[in-house]
Amino acid sequence: MAExxxxxxxxxxxxxxxxSPDEDVxxxxxxxxxxxxxxxxxEVMKNFLDVTAARDGVLATxxxxxxDLVEAGQDVATLTDR
Amino acid sequence: xxRVLIANRSEIAVRVLRACRELDLATVAVYSEADREAxxxxxxxxAVMIGKAKARDSYLNGERIIAxxxxxxxxxxxxxxxxxSESAGFAAACEDAGIAFVGPPASAIAAMGDKAAAxxxxxxxxxxxxxxxxxxxxxxxxxxxxxxxxxxxxxxxxGGGGRGIRTVRDTEELPQALAEAAxxxxxxxxxxxxxxxxxxxxxxxxxxxxxxxxEGRVVHLFERECSLQRRxxxxxxxxxxxxxxxxxxxxxxAAAVRLAEGxxxxxxxxxxxxxxxxxxxxxxxMNTRLQVExxxxxxxxxxxxxxxxxxxxxxxxxEVAQEDVRVDGSAxxxxxxxxxxxxxxxxxxxxxxxxxxxxxxxxxxDTAIYAGYRVVPFYDSLIAKxxxxxxxxxQALRRGRRAxxxxxxxxxxxxxxxxxxLVDDERVRSGDVHTGYLEELLATGEGEGxxx
Numbered sequence: 001m002a003e004x005x006x007x008x009x010x011x012x013x014x015x016x017x018x019x020s021p022d023e024d025v026x027x028x029x030x031x032x033x034x035x036x037x038x039x040x041x042x043e044v045m046k047n048f049l050d051v052t053a054a055r056d057g058v059l060a061t062x063x064x065x066x067x068d069l070v071e072a073g074q075d076v077a078t079l080t081d082r
Numbered sequence: 083x084x085r086v087l088i089a090n091r092s093e094i095a096v097r098v099l100r101a102c103r104e105l106d107l108a109t110v111a112v113y114s115e116a117d118r119e120a121x122x123x124x125x126x127x128x129a130v131m132i133g134k135a136k137a138r139d140s141y142l143n144g145e146r147i148i149a150x151x152x153x154x155x156x157x158x159x160x161x162x163x164x165x166x167s168e169s170a171g172f173a174a175a176c177e178d179a180g181i182a183f184v185g186p187p188a189s190a191i192a193a194m195g196d197k198a199a200a201x202x203x204x205x206x207x208x209x210x211x212x213x214x215x216x217x218x219x220x221x222x223x224x225x226x227x228x229x230x231x232x233x234x235x236x237x238x239x240x241g242g243g244g245r246g247i248r249t250v251r252d253t254e255e256l257p258q259a260l261a262e263a264a265x266x267x268x269x270x271x272x273x274x275x276x277x278x279x280x281x282x283x284x285x286x287x288x289x290x291x292x293x294x295x296x297e298g299r300v301v302h303l304f305e306r307e308c309s310l311q312r313r314x315x316x317x318x319x320x321x322x323x324x325x326x327x328x329x330x331x332x333x334x335x336a337a338a339v340r341l342a343e344g345x346x347x348x349x350x351x352x353x354x355x356x357x358x359x360x361x362x363x364x365x366x367x368m369n370t371r372l373q374v375e376x377x378x379x380x381x382x383x384x385x386x387x388x389x390x391x392x393x394x395x396x397x398x399x400x401e402v403a404q405e406d407v408r409v410d411g412s413a414x415x416x417x418x419x420x421x422x423x424x425x426x427x428x429x430x431x432x433x434x435x436x437x438x439x440x441x442x443x444x445x446x447x448d449t450a451i452y453a454g455y456r457v458v459p460f461y462d463s464l465i466a467k468x469x470x471x472x473x474x475x476x477q478a479l480r481r482g483r484r485a486x487x488x489x490x491x492x493x494x495x496x497x498x499x500x501x502x503x504l505v506d507d508e509r510v511r512s513g514d515v516h517t518g519y520l521e522e523l524l525a526t527g528e529g530e531g532x533x534x
Binding site (some may be wrong): 013044064 | 428430460461
């Protein structure tokens with residue numbers, strides 16, 4: 001059984017949970033996610049980088065709010081097995 | 083006019099500040115929470131914090147900027163480029179507040195801001211435009227597409243600066259491109275209007291600098307060639323273009339002046355064209371502001387464009403007359419971006435650990451970074467503009483290579499290694515490039531690690 005882990009920001013910038021302001025969030029807390037699935041975006045220098053799950057699991061909790069500022073490698077959400 | 087508020091950040095804020103100083107104008111900087119340590123804040127006579135890091139809350143907040151001008155007694159606002167520089171609403175709000183907007187009248191910004199309307203204006207002024215047309219419904223797009231042929235571009239009418247554009251290769255790709263572009267345009271510009279244009283393949287990007295005053299005089303300052311681009315963002319610009327015959331150069335300049343006169347243009351502006359392999363030119367859009375790459379025009383003409391902008395905003399006539407504008411030598415600008423060219427141009431914000439800037443004959447560096455400065459992730463990746471001038475293009479390229487080698491920036495990745503490769507590239511050296519050339523080079527490049 002894999003350990004609980006986190007999803008990390010790929011770069012510093014502004015974190016978004018939606019692809020654009022009037023669309024739905026990529027994932028909700030409690031949703032099952034697959035390895036490589038996009039769960040958010042980080043805007044850095046006018047680029048939008050995907051925030052992805054590194055393994056299959058359940059996205060338990062977002063640790064930051066939409067539009068919060070993040071540092072590179074900062075934990076964005078927790079990932080559990082179930 | 084006595085005190086100028088500079089509604090921008092980074093190198094362009096410092097550039098404007100320098101012109102103000104040389105005219106004995108007092109300066110007011112504005113800044114976001116993320117820019118407390120920025121050079122433009124340190125250098126200005128006074129500085130006002132206008133909001134949070136996000137541009138929407140600070141550098142795009144026109145009301146707050148005008149309030150800052152009132153608080154500090156600034157009687158003029160220079161918008162730089164980007165941010166609120168092409169907002170007709172902001173220019174009008176300045177006019178209403180009795181503050182001189184250092185740029186064209188709101189009406190000229192509005193006329194050129196709708197790119198589809200600007201195409202019509204150009205056509206009506208006898209300026210050739212890329213075949214295409216406006217689309218209000220999908221079937222209309224298909225009709226225009228069949229008329230002009232594929233490949234084509236779908237563009238946001240409210241767009242500009244290379245944003246909100248989709249390439250379409252055939253009929254099947256059209257519906258999705260229209261839907262995506264409309265959604266993106268709505269989100270980015272609050273306006274989903276689109277138009278389509280034929281994709282002119284193998285074309286060069288050549289733009290004409292114009293400058294007008296309130297007495298109705300418009301002059302041109304010849305052209306810049308900006309064909310070396312990646313994802314429609316310019317990386318290298320030069321003046322003059324290495325590829326125009328004198329006849330084409332004169333025809334393009336005359337077309338640009340005609341267009342500017344037609345909208346009562348004042349201040350600095352740039353009319354952008356595509357030039358195809360047969361040297362036919364087509365209007366793309368007009369940028370109603372100072373351009374990032376204005377410096378190369380300054381180096382070959384000796385005209386200080388920001389000084390002229392400030393004088394015009396103060397109600398004075400242009401200092402420069404058309405017959406005095408000459409191109410002397412060759413100038414090249416290399417955009418130094420905090421991006422990793424060996425890793426798909428991944429953004430590279432961070433602290434500048436060490437900085438050594440090039441110098442010597444014919445070298446100009448416009449920047450706002452310093453050793454110890456932290457390049458923040460919230461804004462553009464442009465951290466310095468390295469410009470060189472020499473009597474000939476060949477010498478300018480050699481001087482560019484020398485200056486690029488002198489430039490040392492530690493702490494963040496930059497585009498410098500790519501520029502060093504470009505100055506030695508045969509096609510770049512011979513001037514035989516088009517707007518797709520850089521991406522082709524990157525796609526085939528050895529050790530570049532660039533997938534696209």
